[in-house]
Amino acid sequence: MNSPLITTKQHQKLLSKRVKRRDRLLLNVIGYTSLSLIAMFCLVPFLLVLSSSFTSENSIIDKGFQLIPSDFSTEAYGLLFKYPNQMLRAYAVTISVTVIGTAVGLFLTSMTAYVLTRKDFIWRSGFAFFFFFTTLFSGGLVPWYLLVVNYLHLKDTLIILILPMLLNVFNILVMKSFMSSIPDAIAESAKIDGAGDFLIYIKLIVPLSKPAMATIGLFIALGYWNDWYNALLFISNENLMPLQYYLYKMLGNMEGIRKAMLLSGVVTNVSLPTESLKNAMTVVAIGPILLAYPFIQRFFVQGLTIGSVKG
Amino acid sequence: MKVSKKKSFLLLLTLLLTLSMAISACSGNNSKSNQSESTGKTNNSAATAETNVAGTETDIDTSKEVRLKMVMLGAKPADSQKVYDEINKKLKEKINATVEVEYLDWADWSQKYPIKFAANEDFDLIYTSNWAFYNDQATKGGFLELTEDLLKKYAPVAKANIPEVNWDQAKVNGKIYMIPNNHMEVVDKLSLIREDLRQKYNLPEVNSLESFATYLKTIAKNEKGVTAYSDAAGNGVVWHDLDLQTLFQLNNWRLLNYAVPIAFKADDPTGKLFNVIETPEYKDLLNYYKDLADNGVWPKNIINNKADIWPQVKSGKVSMITQNLLTLASNMAEAKRENANVNLKIVTLSPNAKTSAAIATQNGMGIHATSKNPERALMALDLFQNNKEIHDLVLLGIAGEHYKPEGDDKYSAGPMAANYGGYSTWGFNSNINRENLDTPKEALDMLNELKSRVYHYPLEKFVFDDTNVKNEISNINNVMIRYNAPLEYGAIENTNEGYAQLAKQLKTAGLEKVQQEMQSQIDAFLAAQ
């Protein structure tokens, strides 16, 4: 191997390659094992939920959650889809709210974040404070409810499911920190070419922050997908109920009526498989996201070369 | 590619503009919010003034058709529209009004209910109850005061039919804010046990603390795979779930606030309050519970259990359940339907104690303080509670579909029974309620027996106003969850130490101050009688 014919330069190259290979190997060993371990930790509880959703209620009460259903049953799903139209409508509401909300929200978030990254903008820390302050102080539920119901008259509208979550300070500031890794020189050279601020944002910054946009877009979408609280407060028309609230209501109605029975001395006969139902609801709510996830994923699994865009 | 980018850019721009315009228009509205709020207020007082004037006139003007908004608790029944269409036909004809119901689901009513008042939303009628914020909302001015004149004029039947004691119980600071239900309910807790297991081990009848403990301990020891006792304590407890039977019903004690361990003896005319924690009965009970816990009567982690008990009793995993009589009766009927061989029995631990009727504010209907049509709302309430046709409709649904009428005062479930009911129509309960023929006979006998033991006591009408001791009550609530529940469930190894800790913490939380406040209100109340 160590032939004397090899020049020093070649030798160095070989050596560096071997070092590289060894550290790569070490990293891969660490990487594959620890990632697999953590992923298992995350997967197993979900499998418990999945299999319990297909287990009969009695069996859950008896033996707890099981990885393999000892008494297979689709009762919980039967109950969930007892009124398939309502379920489909709930899906439709959630999907439209998520799509519209994410599109508008992502645009507003990135635009706001971009202005805050501009070092030449003299008011930027003032505005950053203006936004951040809202995460510290809040007036509570009553004034907000009053505003929405009595002044904005947005009760029982799709708008109220979208509006409150369009922007949030966390997303704006994380987006801002992502964008700050884009070199200032890019914006400056475009400016010299005569491009306006908005054009720079749309034409240069947006394409350059694709991974950031995909990530924040995903976060906004997940926020909309999982939201039931706005619906709880402001939606009483069943045609406008999003999926998560519809599910929440189903379960809550069972638990709530039991409490009311204790308190009021009245009788209503309810006996539903609450344990397996809880799990089936989780599965029903996650399903579509898990299906869509691989398509979103490609945006942030691979890197982006700034140089290639620049050139 | 370039063109579509330009297009999407233009689209975004338009969107931005419309959005910012929409938002600024909205915030423009808000700058006026204070102003319109104050004008809203003057309107309200004007409206009340008007009703008072109307109340003094003799004939009632119903020429203008009105739509009343009624807020109820519970899930919307599948046939709600159908039933209310029928109801509205009758209401239109009688008082030229129709109702529109908004259902606050069981899942979230307790969050929505106070907000509806706080934000002064537009509604006329609302279900209310001592467990559904009645006192709280009444003190804060959420309900319209129902004066003698208003009731006499617009709800004459209810006014005449409902006994004086019910009206008195509905008073908050001397004023009436609800039409209470007019139907005697017994709220005593009883237990449903496995009679087959009791016979299998030749155990004595369960009717006292001793025989109850024997039953539980025998099952815990001998029946593998059966939990003797369990409850859903994880849903939030201050007391052991058995306390109502083993402490309060047995000794005939009454609490003034569920979370505060201050009680009085129902038959004590002086209404002297005492600290429950300091009584020998409570101390003995702690040892009794500890013994049960140590014998494995209930699961070790019962305080974290949230699962419903009834399905487990039905499937034979748990050997008993406690509930009010009619719920147990319906449980029993359900179990019998599924398996004719089950042998369950309803038992009481206090066969000789006096029972008390549910306080009338257990179920009732109130009128929103800012209702635009309080007169028509009252008239509608009177009809709901006392007009036979409308009463049957709202409580049971459509005859032949949701229920089958049997004679004038009885009914059985109809083919579509599942599509109507299950929400808070209980405020309309009255002496014309039909009796359910599906209730097992032995439960009905027991009910009549319980009713025969109902006892009216002087403080029955007393309602405690907690305004001055809210801070103390919140703290006591926390202390009871933290120290009393684990102690009673036998989860604390050393009962004496646990007890000392509880007593000390209650003292720090201000129990004495609350007791004094309660006592002075009671004394004033009794003196005024």
Next chain:
Amino acid sequence: MNRNNFWRNLVRYHTLLLMLLPGVLFFILVAYIPMAGIVLAFKKYNYNDGIFGSPWNGFDNFKFFLQSGDAWDVTRNTVLYNIAFIIVNNLLPIIMAILLFEVAKKWFRKVIQTMMFLPYFLSWVVVGAIAYNLFNYDFGLVNGLLRGVGMEPIDIYNTPAYWPTILVIVSAWKAVGYGSIMYLAAITGIDTEMYEAAEIDGANVFQRIWKITIPNLLPTVIILVLLAVGNVFRGDFGLFYNMVGNNGLLFESTNVIDTFVFRALTLTSDIGMSSAAGFYQSILGFVTILAANYAVRKYDKDRALF
């Protein structure tokens, strides 16, 4: 002079200002207008007089909390837990994101990422139920294993000492997917030319991570930590309430401000009192974040939040 500057700046930055306008209007509408409701913390609220007309009652609404004797304990718990969460819930996702970025197989990265995201979707109610099924004394999985190998079962729901560890692990478990995606995005945003340059210099993988990846993640870390610091007095109600339930035995090591207030007010449901508790958390958080931001600003002006 100053005024002149202002107008000149207004003209100069008009596009940027217009771009900020929707965001500014949004927060005025959904946050600043309702913020007026903070006065409820100092009022004895009744409907007839409304929010602004109700009589003032000074600090009465704060009494239930401050006089409870638990105020210090629950405040300390809240802060300590949050500090642990800040450390673990940033460190673990950073490590995971770096490893995800470095391992070669694309399909592996995708699969692992999807799996790590699963816990995020389980609601706290479901997580609480899973925990009960794992830790239960009588039929829990953990004790089943212990009994299986001939060891004494442990009563987890009766032992406060286990819970800080359990809660930190559960919180990290639920947050790892979300966090690692965020850091992965930050890593993919790093200019690949930097990596190539390092490679040419002969740096090994670990050196490259240490010298390039981590410094480039710093802005994101600082922002996330600062955001968390502002909320260091707010407990994660869903986590604490659903994991611990109303089990008083565990309160000494698990009670945070939010669960304390919730339990105290379940029966009273007083708007003024809950506003007061929220205001207490806000003020403490505000002071803390001002200090933290000042410190960061001193170190590097561009890294500060504001």
